[in-house]
Amino acid sequence: MKPALYTLGQLAERLDASLRGDADKPVRGLATLQEAGADQLSFLANPQYRKYLGDCKAAAVLLTAADAEAYEGDALIVANPYLAYAALSHLFDRKPQAAAGVHPTASVAADAQVDPTASIGAYAVVESAAQIAAGVTLGAHCVVGARSVIGEGGWLAPRVTLYHDVRIGKRVVIQSGAVIGGEGFGFANEKGVWQKIAQIGGVVIGDDVEIGANTTIDRGALADTLIGNGVKLDNQIMIAHNVQIGDNTAMAGCVGISGSTKIGRNCMIAGGVGMVGHIEVCDGVFVTGMTMVTRSITEPGAYSSGTAMQPAGEWKKSAARIRQLDDMARRLKELEKQLAAVTSGGNASSDA
Amino acid sequence: MKPALYTLGQLAERLDASLRGDADKPVRGLATLQEAGADQLSFLANPQYRKYLGDCKAAAVLLTAADAEAYEGDALIVANPYLAYAALSHLFDRKPQAAAGVHPTASVAADAQVDPTASIGAYAVVESAAQIAAGVTLGAHCVVGARSVIGEGGWLAPRVTLYHDVRIGKRVVIQSGAVIGGEGFGFANEKGVWQKIAQIGGVVIGDDVEIGANTTIDRGALADTLIGNGVKLDNQIMIAHNVQIGDNTAMAGCVGISGSTKIGRNCMIAGGVGMVGHIEVCDGVFVTGMTMVTRSITEPGAYSSGTAMQPAGEWKKSAARIRQLDDMARRLKELEKQLAAVTSGGNASSDA
């Protein structure tokens, strides 16, 4: 795979950007303002990094018109440099592209439907009545369970498991180690012994979803677990049975969502957040890192829990004091009462 | 695989339930009270959902005798509708059943013992001297390490790793991506450099255990890591070396248990809980979600830590105040002293 090579002019054309500088200058990669070399393109998205423009050695920089005025080097002038960087990043991606066709070592059921433009990797397993649409890449060691469906243009890294009856939309990206459709945690307690409840629902995943490495999404207990269009899930996220996630909601790593919880659209859930089951979170909610969400959220906005980090010695004192808080609150109230008595007593005596 | 079909009469017979209604009515599935269609069975377990009985369109509902009085449609009357639902759920499970025998692509060591009624999936690896008992299903891409043993009736999803010397009881279910017997985190620090300690213990897992997707259970450092009978572990749980878990204890997703901690029987550990190492938790303990357990628990009951979620703005104030708590406590004490002085001073002067 030879390295990508574009001219500044070609990149300007792709972005419909205004080019300032040498249209024939070669660009072989992307880098930050501080690290970019003479054949790399850079970008300024965060105003905090404007200070690095002066010493920037990049072939050119993606800039807004306003920032371009303060820069003397070559520039591609665009409305949104970060989106322009996102668009160009794919040109320089060295991720191998798999050839169409079924690898000779793959195991595909006779009644599975695999589009001839799909790529089925080494040792992949496609079970009975599964459907793999056009342009799908199924990495090595992937397992697609019975009757499961992967829509057009999907890309599954090596070693992704889809259980049976999992329906995935178009252009969905799933990283290695993800498990979709596992049996949720359903047990009925009979005199101290847990009886298993079969998980007879499936999983339905919309279009343009991304699912991170080692993330798990359980199948529904009765109805399906539902992941909306454009949802982005980072690594090691745990989505329990019958959770519903609205369109374009994004979750960072290590989030855990308990069963039957329903999350709205365009939410951002930061890393390590945990949510109890059977609650609802409305559209447009931002939950900060490691927050424990134990009740429904009905108003858009930002929510948090947890305590701030301290040196361990000070923390021990704070932690001990928290356990005394109820007592402190009572004593505070008592003081207020006493002081009021003293004050009014004082008044009384001054009256006298 | 054709859809399951039973008559109400057949289901009543299986449950030893009292049938009220048409014994020949066909039932093709299970659904909630709100979603059930005319050929689906439903159930009422949570009194909160009694309000949905009125509009329920189900073929019949699993009800207690008391609830059946308030419902006019067909019913299967049972002592415990939730347990009855759990029992029937397996009839409607579309999980494919694997055929007995070793898949031609599997790799089984010459000296491994595989019962002829067991099913060994595609590309599975069974290493030297491993034993696979009757009725076991080993999914595609599973690895069973040297001398490891899987007891009768076990069901392993595709892509489960058992390292060497892992002993698993009867009827154990393990979801995809689980890793049993990995090398625990054992290192001795020599002048700043970590020296690895070989993990020479194994893992012993009891009967009727369930292990969730991407859960990891490390092998013992010296003796074995021990998981009791009937233990249920959800997804993405981390069990460190030499942990012991008592019979019928259940843990929800994303729990982490540090090395050598010993948990009793019939405990319930909610999602995201973390426990430090070398502690003991007695039988019958319930730990709420995301609690940090830093000491042994010697009394049954419920335990918690963490702070309640707030809007981020209010949370920032709370978090800042927590860091001032020790100071606040001292000032409160000082106030009490001063006020006592004032009060007694006042008394003294009034005495005078």
Place this chain on the structure above:
Amino acid sequence: MKPALYTLGQLAERLDASLRGDADKPVRGLATLQEAGADQLSFLANPQYRKYLGDCKAAAVLLTAADAEAYEGDALIVANPYLAYAALSHLFDRKPQAAAGVHPTASVAADAQVDPTASIGAYAVVESAAQIAAGVTLGAHCVVGARSVIGEGGWLAPRVTLYHDVRIGKRVVIQSGAVIGGEGFGFANEKGVWQKIAQIGGVVIGDDVEIGANTTIDRGALADTLIGNGVKLDNQIMIAHNVQIGDNTAMAGCVGISGSTKIGRNCMIAGGVGMVGHIEVCDGVFVTGMTMVTRSITEPGAYSSGTAMQPAGEWKKSAARIRQLDDMARRLKELEKQLAAVTSGGNASSDA
């Protein structure tokens, strides 16, 4: 594989230890002081366990000279019994050693370089231009992506995924289910829709690193994600894109580090810790379990957050009080003001 057998004399020689007792006594394993049988060696590292010396039935015990005085049985006298135990542990490790060579079922690209002393397991996939150095063990079902490199003496458990352009140093151990080089969580928001940013950096891992089961390390967005020499990562850790971890830093299970955060050398990060992105943690920092690290740490030392566990009833009160803390702080201040007024008022009147 026959069990290991050494004489006390042989073990003393290996450790350069002073032997007290029967040099010909056979040793077949290692065990704790309480559990060791007559053919097992034990050790005393933690002074807390000194009480078990009296009843110890071990063949011999690894002891310091001082502790050996208080023990009557056979002993191997060493400067550091824990390090001595670590060294000997490998003699008794029953982990199978893989034979050199490529398993007939493995799929190795024509232009990959595999050293003849390396072992490539069943169904392993080695992609184009990958390099596997001398003495490497690649477990069953491992995938080594295009141009990725594994240095001398590496040991990869079954089912490890390395994406393309991952460079791994010498003697690196990676447990099952780990995913190295997955695409990080990079998206640019365009009017509510997330646009993917190609992750064109790689991952560089130093020598003597250990990576736990189901741990994920994402590739860089632009430059590489960097893991220093001697770093030890436990299970289910999440390392986001462009994180940098300094030499000999150790992290326990379930830690999550957000993008571009830089951690120094010789740090210890306990289980369940979460760090936000774009911060720096200096050398020699110890972060206690489940701490939420939301800002840079510039001084070595121990740091914590979170609240102490309480019985759930008491916890509910504390949690409610924390939400009132800001109000309590204001009332406290008000009381101080009022009391000062009363006191000064009292003084004034006593002056009068």
